[in-house]
C-alpha cells in the first residue's frame with residue numbers, strides 16, 4: 001500500500017491491523033479427531049491457507065506472515081516431513097500463478113542455506129516472480145526459528161564489527177533488528193495461534209515484543225474468514241480499552 005492511501009478499515013470502522021502473523025496449529029489433531037491420517041490434516045491446512053490469504057487481501061491487511069515449517073519440525077517422522085515438503089512444492093507450483101495474479105508478493109524468512117536445492121530454488125522463484133506486487137505481502141516462515149534468526153543477525157553484525165564497518169557503540173536494538181530476515185517490514189500488530197495452544201514456540205520472538213496475541217480454539221484446517229475476523233475483532237476490543245487516551249505502542 002502506498003503511504004498516501006488512507007488506512008484500510010475493518011467493517012468501515014477501524015484501521016485493520018497492518019501486519020497479521022499466524023501460527024497454523026492443529027492439523028494433526030483435526031485429522032485424529034476424524035480418524036484420518038495426519039497428512040489429510042496438512043492437506044486441508046493448505047486449503048485453509050488459501051482461504052486465509054484471500055480473506056487477508058479482501059480485508060486490506062498489508063502483510064500476512066505464516067509459520068509454515070519450523071526448524072524444530074525436522075524432528076517429525078521422515079514420512080510426515082516428506083509430506084509437508086511435497087505440500088510446499090505443490091503450493092508453490094500450483095498456487096504461485098494465482099498468488100501472482102492476485103497481486104500477492106511472497107517473501108520467505110528462515111534458514112535457506114541447508115535446504116534441498118529444489119525447495120530453495122522454488123522459494124527463490126516465488127520471491128523473484130512476485131517482487132513487483134503490492135496488494136498483500138505473504139511472508140512464509142519456512143525452516144524458521146526465532147532464536148536462530150536472532151543468532152544469524154548477531155553473527156552478521158559481529159562480522160561487520162570485526163571488519164571495522166560497525167562501531168561497538170553502534171550495536172543497539174534497532175541496529176540488531178536491521179540484520180533480521182525481513183528488516184524492512186513492520187512488526188506484527190496481531191499474532192494468532194490456532195488450536196488452543198498458548199505459546200509462541202520460537203516464532204518471531206524479537207518482532208512480537210508489542211504484538212497482541214490472540215489464541216483461538218479452532219484447529220487450523222477449519223480456519224476461515226470468519227475466524228480471522230473474530231480474531232481481528234478481539235484485537236480491536238483490546239485496542240479500544242485504551243479509549244483513545246493512549247496511542248498504540250509498537251512498531
Ligand code: FPP
Pocket residue numbers: 024025026027028029030042043045046049067068069073084087088091220
Ligand atoms: C501444525 O499442525 C502445522 C504444521 C506443522 C505445518 C503447517 C502446514 C500447513 C498448514 C500446510 C503446509 C503449507 C505450506 C505452505 C507448507 P500440527 O501437525 O502441529 O498439528 P498437531 O499439533 O495437532 O499435531
